[in-house]
Amino acid sequence: MLFNYRYVNHDIEKFQVWLDHLVKKVWCRNGGEYSLSLLHPDLKAVVEEIANDDSLTKDHLDGPIKIIDAIFQDQLDSDQRDQVSQWYDHNNDIEALCGNEPQKMPGTYAEIKSLNNNLESELKKFCKSLFQDIIHLKAVTSRTAEIDAHYKAFVTANDEGKCPYCGYNDIKGQHHNKREAYDHFLPKGTYPFNSVNFKNLAPMCHECNSSFKLQKNPLRHIDPIHKATGGRRRKAFFSFANVAPSITINMTIASAEVDKLIPSDITLTVSSPGRDEELESWMDVFGIEERYKAKICAKNDGKYWLVQAVDECANGRMTPQEIIDKIEQNANSNPWAEVNFLKRPFLKACKEAGVLP
Numbered sequence: 001m002l003f004n005y006r007y008v009n010h011d012i013e014k015f016q017v018w019l020d021h022l023v024k025k026v027w028c029r030n031g032g033e034y035s036l037s038l039l040h041p042d043l044k045a046v047v048e049e050i051a052n053d054d055s056l057t058k059d060h061l062d063g064p065i066k067i068i069d070a071i072f073q074d075q076l077d078s079d080q081r082d083q084v085s086q087w088y089d090h091n092n093d094i095e096a097l098c099g100n101e102p103q104k105m106p107g108t109y110a111e112i113k114s115l116n117n118n119l120e121s122e123l124k125k126f127c128k129s130l131f132q133d134i135i136h137l138k139a140v141t142s143r144t145a146e147i148d149a150h151y152k153a154f155v156t157a158n159d160e161g162k163c164p165y166c167g168y169n170d171i172k173g174q175h176h177n178k179r180e181a182y183d184h185f186l187p188k189g190t191y192p193f194n195s196v197n198f199k200n201l202a203p204m205c206h207e208c209n210s211s212f213k214l215q216k217n218p219l220r221h222i223d224p225i226h227k228a229t230g231g232r233r234r235k236a237f238f239s240f241a242n243v244a245p246s247i248t249i250n251m252t253i254a255s256a257e258v259d260k261l262i263p264s265d266i267t268l269t270v271s272s273p274g275r276d277e278e279l280e281s282w283m284d285v286f287g288i289e290e291r292y293k294a295k296i297c298a299k300n301d302g303k304y305w306l307v308q309a310v311d312e313c314a315n316g317r318m319t320p321q322e323i324i325d326k327i328e329q330n331a332n333s334n335p336w337a338e339v340n341f342l343k344r345p346f347l348k349a350c351k352e353a354g355v356l357p
């Protein structure tokens with residue numbers, strides 16, 4: 001990704017604390033009958049309030065928690081429960097997984113299934129419902145916070161207004177009544193237990209989220225032929241890292257007829273010293289090369305940038321080198337404004353190709 005989000009501590013994270021207790025202290029316990037008193041006190045109150053709410057027609061928590069607890073206690077042995085407990089810890093250390101730390105091995109639903117088919121089925125339903133349904137219920141939000149409140153706090157702290165995964169699409173900010181969708185960076189359909197972990201959740205533009213990221217797994221190499229994940233583990237950029245990635249974009253243009261420019265005329269070179277795996281993951285998952293080349297070839301993007309530059313030269317207001325210097329200055333001070341981070345290498349390529357006279 002082109003820049004990092006700043007993490008925002010928020011009351012909505014309380015739900016993850018309840019989940020920590022549920023998995024580690026209740027489901028993974030060794031022996032003893034299940035009772036509501038085993039739950040975190042706040043989760044116990046939520047379960048009871050939901051159970052007594054006649055307006056709710058679905059058993060959101062009490063039944064699913066009991067069903068999964070019975071599987072843990074009756075169908076898993078002590079070693080298997082310890083294994084699930086370890087997977088829980090690893091799956092919620094998002095930064096360590098993105099860094100491909102060898103001592104942190106994530107657990108997938110496929111691995112849960114290898115332990116117990118019933119557990120995999122029930123956990124998948126339960127973890128999916130946590131983000132889709134349960135964290136939005138009044139019994140929960142009255143004790144934590146609404147997700148819209150988290151979003152407002154998030155975009156107030158992260159006010160760039162651009163999507164860090166592509167660099168050019170807008171992210172709705174604090175002055176909008178609507179919000180962007182939260183993406184599960186490590187896909188919730190692959191990894192259990194982190195569907196309400198806000199270090200695995202971040203706003204993402206619609207194009208990145210719905211057209212490119214989808215259910216791709218950034219932690220696994222993507223087969224370039226079949227476009228499927230499942231290969232070797234690799235590092236990925238952590239959305240909330242303290243150190244921002246240093247990404248350099250360069251390009252060359254093979255054709256002097258920029259008005260007829262097509263993607264195959266462009267050679268795009270993207271580098272990030274010492275971050276080759278993270279760069280590969282980002283470019284694979286978000287279709288960066290395809291999207292950047294398409295933007296360069298678009299009439300109202302790259303081709304228009306060149307028209308503006310040529311007009312400046314024709315009117316005698318600036319020389320080609322002065323234009324390049326100005327864009328360089330803009331890209332250094334405001335890289336995400338007016339797509340300066342991409343405009344800079346494109347106009348440099350135009351000058352080198354003799355297109356910018």
